[in-house]
Amino acid sequence: MKSFLLAALLFVNVHLFGQYLPNNSQVFQFSSVLNPAFSGIENFNDLKLSYRYQWTGFGSQAPKFVNLAYNTRLKQPLELGYNSLRLSNPAMVRIPRKRRMIQGFSLNVFQSSVGVIKSLGAGASFSVNYPIVRQWRVSAGAGAFIENRKLDIASVDVGDDNDPFYNHLLNSSTSQTDLNLRAGVLFYTPEFYFGFSYLPIVYKPIQASELAMEEAFYKATIQLGYAFNVNPDLSIKPSILGLLQIDNSMSYDFNVKAYIQNKVWAGLSYRSTKNGIGMVGFNLNEKLSASYSYELSLSDFQQFGGGSHELVLGVRFNNVRKYNQYTW
Numbered sequence: 001m002k003s004f005l006l007a008a009l010l011f012v013n014v015h016l017f018g019q020y021l022p023n024n025s026q027v028f029q030f031s032s033v034l035n036p037a038f039s040g041i042e043n044f045n046d047l048k049l050s051y052r053y054q055w056t057g058f059g060s061q062a063p064k065f066v067n068l069a070y071n072t073r074l075k076q077p078l079e080l081g082y083n084s085l086r087l088s089n090p091a092m093v094r095i096p097r098k099r100r101m102i103q104g105f106s107l108n109v110f111q112s113s114v115g116v117i118k119s120l121g122a123g124a125s126f127s128v129n130y131p132i133v134r135q136w137r138v139s140a141g142a143g144a145f146i147e148n149r150k151l152d153i154a155s156v157d158v159g160d161d162n163d164p165f166y167n168h169l170l171n172s173s174t175s176q177t178d179l180n181l182r183a184g185v186l187f188y189t190p191e192f193y194f195g196f197s198y199l200p201i202v203y204k205p206i207q208a209s210e211l212a213m214e215e216a217f218y219k220a221t222i223q224l225g226y227a228f229n230v231n232p233d234l235s236i237k238p239s240i241l242g243l244l245q246i247d248n249s250m251s252y253d254f255n256v257k258a259y260i261q262n263k264v265w266a267g268l269s270y271r272s273t274k275n276g277i278g279m280v281g282f283n284l285n286e287k288l289s290a291s292y293s294y295e296l297s298l299s300d301f302q303q304f305g306g307g308s309h310e311l312v313l314g315v316r317f318n319n320v321r322k323y324n325q326y327t328w
Helices: 001-015 027-034 056-059 164-170
Strands: 044-051 064-077 102-114 118-131 137-151 175-187 192-207 218-226 228-231 232-247 249-260 264-271 275-283 288-297 309-316
Touching: 027 044, 027 064, 027 102, 027 118, 027 218, 027 232, 064 164, 102 137, 137 192
Parallel strands: none
Antiparallel strands: 044 064, 044 309, 064 102, 102 118, 118 137, 137 175, 175 192, 192 218, 218 232, 228 232, 232 249, 249 264, 264 275, 275 288, 288 309
16 A cells, blocks of 8 residues: 555656646647637637546546536627628628627636545636737637645555654645646637647745645647538548647647538547547537547556546537537
8 A cells, every 4th residue: 555655646746746737638628728818719608528537447546537617708799790780781891800809718627536636726717819810810818727736645544554654644734726827829710720828927836735846847838720621511620739848848639530510520639648549529409519538548558557538518608600619
C-alpha cells in the first residue's frame, strides 16, 4: 500500500503542477476552456456535459472526470432578416460594424477523482467578436478559473499507523486552491478558424499546500481547423490542437471528422503522447446531440492502463434557425 501511496503522491505533484485544461478525448467540445475567445461564437446557447472514465485497467482507482460547460451570447449582432422593419432591399443596407459585434460568455464547472486525489473547480470567460470583412471575425477573450485539489490521505490504509512518512502526510496541508487567468485570440469564418491563447497570465495559490507546486505547467495553446464540403451531404473537418509547455516542448492532437448531412459524424485523433482516439456522434435534432469516444494508448502503457471511455451530451437552446456547430 505504501508503494501505491508514493505513486499517488508522484501523480498529484504532476497534477498540481499544471493549471486546469479539460482532460477530454473530445477537447473541441470545450474549446472556450482552452481559449476564452471561443466564447459565444455559436449562433445558439450551448450546454455540454461530459463524463470520462480513464485507464479502465486500474479498476476502482481509475481516474474519472466530469465537465459541464455553457456558452451563450450576451450581445447578438444586428440581422436585418430578423428586424421588424420591412426593407425593400435589405442587401443594400450597410450595418455599422459596431452593430454587428458579438459579446460571448461561457461558464465551466469541472470535477475529477484520481484515486485519493480529488479536484473541483469552476471558471468563466468573456469575449468580444468583431467583424473584419464578409464572414471573417476576430474574437478576443479572457477567462478566470479557480481549482481546488486535495489529497485525501485519511482514506488510505498503509497497515501501520506509526509509519513516520504516513504521519507526516497526515499532519501536512494537502489541499490547494489556485487562481488562473488566461486570454486568447481567434480568427474564424463558418469554414475556418485559427486561434491561440496564453494561459499563465496569472497563476497563484489562494490556499497553499505543503505538497503542491505553484508553477503552471502549460504556457499556451494553438488551434487550427478547416471544413471541406465534399458535396451537399458530406463534409470533412481536419483540425490541430497544440499545447506549449513551460519548458517550450509541444504536444499535439491531430484530428479529422466526417459529417454526414450534419446529423451523424465520426472521427479519429492521434495524440503525440502516443494515444489514438475513435469518435462517433449524433445530432439527434436541432436541440440535442450525443457523442462517444474511446482512447487507447499506443505505447507500452496500454497493457497496464487499459482504454478510456468518454460520453458527451449536448443541448442547444434558442436554436430557432436550426444552426449546426461551426468547424469545431
